[in-house]
Amino acid sequence: MARETARTAIGELHKHPAFASRILRRKRDVIVYLPPGYDLQPQRRFPALYLQDGQNLFEGATSFVQGKYWRVAETTNELIAAGQIRPLIIVGIDHAGPKRAEEYTPIPSKKLGGGKAERYGGFLLKELKPFLESEYRTLPGAHNTGLGGSSLGGLVSLYLGLRYPEVFGKLAALSPSVWWGGRWIHEFARKEKFPVRPRVWLDIGTQEGARVVQDVRAFRDVLMAKGWIPGLELHHEEVPGGTHDEEAWARRVGPFLRYLFPATKATV
Template sequence: MGTQIRAQAEMDSGLLPVSAPDQAGIESIHPRLRLHPQFHSQFLPSDRDVTVYLPPGYDESPQRAYPVLYLHDGQNLFDPRTSFVPCRTWRVAETADAVIGAGEVEPLIIVGIANAGEQRINEYTPTRDWRMGGGDAQRYGDLLAGDLLPFIADNYRVLDGPQHTGLGGSSLGGLVTLYLGLRHPGVFGRLAVMSPSVWWNHKSIVAYVNERGPEIVNKPRIWLDVGDAEGHRTLADAQLLERKLEANGWRLESDLHFERVHGGTHDEAAWAERVGPMLKFLFRG
């Protein structure tokens, strides 16, 4: 395993939260965050915290329903107490407030799904690698579509249909986003594929794009990005993925945007910088 891949694999192993969040604590970070601790699914054994961001005006507009973006690695999105790197988050709530307030993005609900710590690699990978294991992404997708989406719809005012439902993540979270978006295009119609771990299991995701792409009539809109300081192999893999998506019917700047970020690195601070542009492409105001 190469040095760059090994470093990503170590990051992808996941960490348990450094402190247990609570509703009062999460509201002190942002007043429109709602915490659902230890969400339980029938499909996977590990419970996980779910954090919901509500857009400006949600309480003041009780008749309005909103699109939803589901993001993996929820520990890293909002709360500096639980992030992979302490005190360094994606700043999702602050950024969403800014771009919604500027009229650049339609108001939306954002749901952060905490990873399952030691089970992160298993749940975020679509195939089993003979060295590293994994391969439970299909069951994780069942958790999302079968348990979490109905739970959110029961508790919040959401718009239905793939055109109003997004999925996103980085690294292995980017990998599982693309896999589940291609597997369930009738559920997830907007995908944020950030610094994806294309390398997993001999780049099996590329073969999956070639397999599923031609079958999908209504292509999910995809934001794909990579930093040019993430390593030569990571950059080359993302460029390969972009070419394969185009070859299978995605159209640049229509339903596909590829962002090569100058100086972009493989960490929370870098992904935080990409949240605004990603939201603008997937959920234009």
Template sequence: MKASPWQKRGPLAALSLLLLSTLAEATTVRVHYDVGYGNRVTIRGSKSPLSWTTGINATWSAGNIWTLSWSNSAGDVEIKPLVNDTVWSTGANYRIKAGATVELYPFFGPASGRLQYVSNVYSPQLGNSRTLAVYLPPSYSENPLKRYPVLYAHDGQNLFNASTAFGGVEWRMDETANALIGNGSMDEVIIVGVYNAEAHRIYEYTPCCDSQYGGGGADKYERFLIDTVKPYVDQNFRTLTGKQNTALLGSSLGGLVSFYVGRRNPSVFGKLAALSSSFWWNNQTLTQQVEVSPTKVEVNVYLDAGTSGDGLTETTRMRDALVADGHLQGGDLFYYVAQGAGHNESAWAARLNLPLTYLFPWQGTAY
């Protein structure tokens, strides 16, 4: 009798086909990855019929999608994809709930992203130009099938490079993201560091208007982000464009403008992080607006402040206003007090892991 193609591929492949063809109610993983001709994707896991010692062949289909299903009766399972059952995917185990169909976009190389700079990005809203520093996550070149959430971060010159950072102290945002992705604490994400316009920073990052400092350009900066920067990023990089995959982050006045713009545009930004924010601005008008708001804005919010001259009292008042509005600590609100921390780049760099893992937790991306 002539052997079928699946018989020729061996018993693991035959078991894979059997699993796919006989299960009426199944848990399914679909691994999106091009392993190249002659190679295969296998799945190892924590419960039978999977095991951690030997992988089961996934089934290839057009588009380089490798599929494996098993009975719901196995319950919730942890799994890992491998190439040729020898090279493990980078990051943590994937947690798969019984009955779910889960899309996976793994990578198998080192957890090392890269930076790409876009110079002279003109803002018709503000009449000036600036640089974008774009962090592309580790799998960006390795797995071209994958699209990514996007984090828009203010004061971009401070994030990645000490030579351009204020006081020569950078946030080490790329190193922190690499480490969190590598240990499986954080999903991969594109980070767009939007440089500030130096002498115009106070104006651009503030609503109108503080009696001492003036300001009032935040509405124009908001339109620059939404109408110029985001369309450029979405057109030139492989992004996931929905609000659930789009976030803002900043510190000090950058935290203020993150909070202001994010809550004004919940259909664009589903989450924001405001570190050591200047909520004192204009006699805490922004906080007062939250306190009197009749409806909750559906945006996930990270807030923090240090205990050493870092606006903790004003940040706590904003936290209380959000809680009164219906936000829940541990859910759509993460409030953190950084003991001993002051108002500076090194303090923000030291706790950057907290907002990054809150905004983009492992397996939190909505594909």
């Protein structure tokens, strides 16, 4: 499969254009960030983090609001250089444009449609993840594998992470739309059995609306009732003045990377 490599000031990015999915019957671009020194350590394997809405992660030209993006590569490079996080591979998965809400939601909404998150999960687990593991030196195991996103991307990351905790052991949910479907994911988490609990970063900005803040707070309470230990397994944060946009989420990249992939003497 075609691969385009760009070595820039922010590190090495590999683009897999028009990655085709038989499960979803559509194509999308996938961008892979490799940590500094990846090529110089051919025997070393790295943790992997899969992020939704890939258009908004690495460059302003492709983001939802032009010029406003998450600065994932820049922030990751800085944290690795400072010895604060483990060097890791980050995969940006482009959303499906007009079909974004369809793929990112676990059940349909009468007004908004959707409900194809399980099929999207099939694409991740059966097509994209195996391909990337054959192309790049990723570490095996849920404790080395993360999933994340914002808004509906945060919702689908929570759903798939809780649905497949044996695959994804680290979840980053920034301003997640846990209100979707009458708080459907709250009830899903209440009923689900968790033989293992992924480590969860859960945040919301105080300027995103009082009701949304309460929705996320209530979901935190659901996880705690299921056994998640605050601090150790669950970080919940209400960001003062935080808004629902790429610039706000860019400021949270460093904190959630430090929480989910903290450096140890053995991994730096």
